Amino acid sequence: MTEQVTAATLTGMDPSASHSDTRTFYDRISSVYDLIADAGEHAARDKGLQLLHVQPGERILEIGYGTGRALVDLAEAAGPEGHIDGIDVSSGMHEVASKRLAEAGLADRVTIRTGSVPPLPWPDDQFDGVFMSFVLELFPEAEMKEVLSETFRVLRPQGRLSVVSMATVQEGEHDSLLEKTYKWLHRHFPHIIDCRPIDAAEVIRSAGFCSVQEERLEIWTLPVAAVTARTPAS
Numbered sequence: 001m002t003e004q005v006t007a008a009t010l011t012g013m014d015p016s017a018s019h020s021d022t023r024t025f026y027d028r029i030s031s032v033y034d035l036i037a038d039a040g041e042h043a044a045r046d047k048g049l050q051l052l053h054v055q056p057g058e059r060i061l062e063i064g065y066g067t068g069r070a071l072v073d074l075a076e077a078a079g080p081e082g083h084i085d086g087i088d089v090s091s092g093m094h095e096v097a098s099k100r101l102a103e104a105g106l107a108d109r110v111t112i113r114t115g116s117v118p119p120l121p122w123p124d125d126q127f128d129g130v131f132m133s134f135v136l137e138l139f140p141e142a143e144m145k146e147v148l149s150e151t152f153r154v155l156r157p158q159g160r161l162s163v164v165s166m167a168t169v170q171e172g173e174h175d176s177l178l179e180k181t182y183k184w185l186h187r188h189f190p191h192i193i194d195c196r197p198i199d200a201a202e203v204i205r206s207a208g209f210c211s212v213q214e215e216r217l218e219i220w221t222l223p224v225a226a227v228t229a230r231t232p233a234s
């Protein structure tokens with residue numbers, strides 16, 4: 001059963017774990033992350049990218065870029081006049097993403113750094129858009145709020161946010177067998193499985209974003225949400 005659970009669900013960290021535990025964990029799996037994760041996650045990530053509507057010339061930030069697959073798509077969409085920045089806690093992921101960008105001939109359009117979020121190491125009002133896939137739900141609740149408030153700060157007025165995350169079931173829906181198993185595993189082995197389902201739309205709304213919209217998807221019966229929002233006009 002667990003073999004079918006996505007890497008996002010299996011690779012989350014314990015909320016009580018320090019970022020250095022997280023870094024060690026992702027460093028260890030960075031070279032195999034795509035093998036574990038991509039088959040399940042790429043459709044949801046692509047939906048989130050599509051909803052971000054990146055335009056040529058824009059500056060976009062990706063938080064938790066992993067192996068860099070979305071960075072390639074973002075750089076292609078922003079074109080030679082645009083620029084993409086990324087931050088990820090794992091130096092292993094940085095290495096894999098750097099190689100991917102070099103092979104795609106896009107290294108000059110993307111600046112990626114290794115660092116732990118929050119905070120975000122950029123001044124206010126820097127980005128036209130921010131992208132996160134299977135990252136927000138890794139943070140404990142208080143830190144999730146900080147990540148979003150930092151995201152709000154670095155976005156320009158009317159900047160766009162696109163978040164893809166494991167989602168809670170909606171009213172009237174029932175947990176699938178896999179969802180029940182996942183929740184059971186999360187309860188009993190939180191040090192291995194913590195990428196818990198969240199109501200991303202609600203936390204994003206609470207952080208002050210407006211025009212919050214949600215599209216629902218599934219990965220092997222596990223609910224996933226692609227949520228978009230904006231910062232208000234100044």
Ligand SMILES: C[S@@+](CC[C@H](N)C(=O)[O-])C[C@H]1O[C@@H](n2cnc3c(N)ncnc32)[C@H](O)[C@@H]1O
Nearest residue numbers: 008026064065066088089090093116117133134
């Ligand atoms: C589940 S993976 C998702 C990777 C990628 N976004 C994707 O969709 O394939 C989570 C990523 O977030 C990064 N990450 C986890 N906690 C972080 C933190 N506190 N600061 C920065 N990056 C973090 C991990 O190193 C990992 O690359």
